[in-house]
Amino acid sequence: MKEDCNLVQHLVDYLRKHSVRQVVVLADANVQALYPHYLSPLAASFDCHTIVVPAGEASKTLGQAEKIWRELLDRQYGKDVVMVNFGGGMICDLGGFVAATYKRGVRCVNVPTTLLAMIDAAYGGKTGVDVDHVKNCVGVIRQPDLVVPADVAFLQTLPVEELKSGFGELIKYAVLFSTDLFSELEGMNCLTANQIRPEWVAKCVYFKETVVALDPDDRSERRVLNFGHTYGHAWESLCAAQGNPVPHGVAVAIGMLYESRRLAHLGTMPQEDAQRIEQLVRRHFDVPEWDEPVMEQLNPYLFQDKKNVSDKVGFVEIHRIGGLFYKEV
Numbered sequence: 001m002k003e004d005c006n007l008v009q010h011l012v013d014y015l016r017k018h019s020v021r022q023v024v025v026l027a028d029a030n031v032q033a034l035y036p037h038y039l040s041p042l043a044a045s046f047d048c049h050t051i052v053v054p055a056g057e058a059s060k061t062l063g064q065a066e067k068i069w070r071e072l073l074d075r076q077y078g079k080d081v082v083m084v085n086f087g088g089g090m091i092c093d094l095g096g097f098v099a100a101t102y103k104r105g106v107r108c109v110n111v112p113t114t115l116l117a118m119i120d121a122a123y124g125g126k127t128g129v130d131v132d133h134v135k136n137c138v139g140v141i142r143q144p145d146l147v148v149p150a151d152v153a154f155l156q157t158l159p160v161e162e163l164k165s166g167f168g169e170l171i172k173y174a175v176l177f178s179t180d181l182f183s184e185l186e187g188m189n190c191l192t193a194n195q196i197r198p199e200w201v202a203k204c205v206y207f208k209e210t211v212v213a214l215d216p217d218d219r220s221e222r223r224v225l226n227f228g229h230t231y232g233h234a235w236e237s238l239c240a241a242q243g244n245p246v247p248h249g250v251a252v253a254i255g256m257l258y259e260s261r262r263l264a265h266l267g268t269m270p271q272e273d274a275q276r277i278e279q280l281v282r283r284h285f286d287v288p289e290w291d292e293p294v295m296e297q298l299n300p301y302l303f304q305d306k307k308n309v310s311d312k313v314g315f316v317e318i319h320r321i322g323g324l325f326y327k328e329v
């Protein structure tokens with residue numbers, strides 16, 4: 001892949017502008033192996049050290065964070081070091097958490113390499129780690145100092161399941177905020193990296209940043225971004241517990257289908273909109289049938305959801321495609 005020199009130069013300029021001397025790049029092993037030279041302009045301008053962690057969710061732990069804290073301490077980095085998180089959502093979450101906590105917070109930059117990170121995880125400042133398979137249960141909200149805009153050329157090497165995962169979140173942004181974007185996604189027959197338009201990525205970033213600016217601490221407006229996540233998280237947890245994990249955005253797509261059906265059943269969303277969502281999701285994802293036995297298996301996970309109030313399972317309520325109305329029921 002030919003790196004987008006402008007994007008990397010943007011990062012170099014930012015670091016120079018802030019008189020940065022020392023930079024630590026955090027990457028996972030896959031990204032480092034595929035793109036060992038992408039960030040080499042940093043090494044030419046700064047004292048730059050790279051830390052590589054194993055790829056995958058299993059690295060998003062306190063143990064891994066501690067290893068990184070120790071490495072930063074051993075190398076005697078001070079408060080002025082900048083962490084550059086180079087990878088997908090796992091790296092943004094883990095590196096963001098380390099940056100937010102090392103010396104009570106050092107500057108942090110995200111360079112997203114998955115579709116999911118480009119449109120979602122690299123933005124908004126949610127950082128953290130999993131504890132004993134409980135996802136994101138320890139962390140802080142701290143906005144990154146910079147997110148390098150998406151270089152969609154990275155998508156060319158992304159495994160198809162990971163592309164789908166990002167696409168699930170892309171559908172979510174369209175459902176919430178844009179009938180135009182939703183119609184454009186409906187016009188796509190197959191999902192390949194070449195089909196993902198940079199302007200779609202930019203739209204999602206705009207939507208996310210707008211909502212996060214209204215509610216950075218995730219207490220009200222921001223929660224609309226959890227559409228599809230009540231059922232989605234439960235499905236993700238159930239599949240993981242059964243030893244058959246599904247990527248986050250794939251679970252969210254399936255969750256959106258079932259949450260839309262539920263809203264249509266309650267009369268909150270027009271049947272036609274729920275059907276359009278169902279058709280779009282079915283075109284790109286294998287949708288499992290949730291019969292009664294499956295619902296029974298999902299139930300314990302639904303009751304663990306963080307959107308629950310008292311003993312009621314919390315769902316995000318939306319009223320139509322692209323017509324953001326937000327209330328939890």
Ligand SMILES: NC(=O)c1ccc[n+]([C@@H]2O[C@H](COP(=O)([O-])OP(=O)(O)OC[C@H]3O[C@@H](n4cnc5c(N)ncnc54)[C@H](O)[C@@H]3O)[C@@H](O)[C@H]2O)c1
Nearest residue numbers: 030055056088089090091113114116117121126154157158
């Ligand atoms: N902070 C947030 O707001 C937020 C939002 C959504 C999800 N998340 C978190 O993000 C994580 C999921 O992120 P993800 O889907 O990006 O997964 P990921 O970071 O685990 O990456 C998925 C896989 O793709 C590989 N990869 C990354 N870039 C690649 C590239 N360009 N080419 C080839 N392979 C590449 C990785 O090595 C990994 O194996 C989860 O931990 C989730 O909780 C965070």
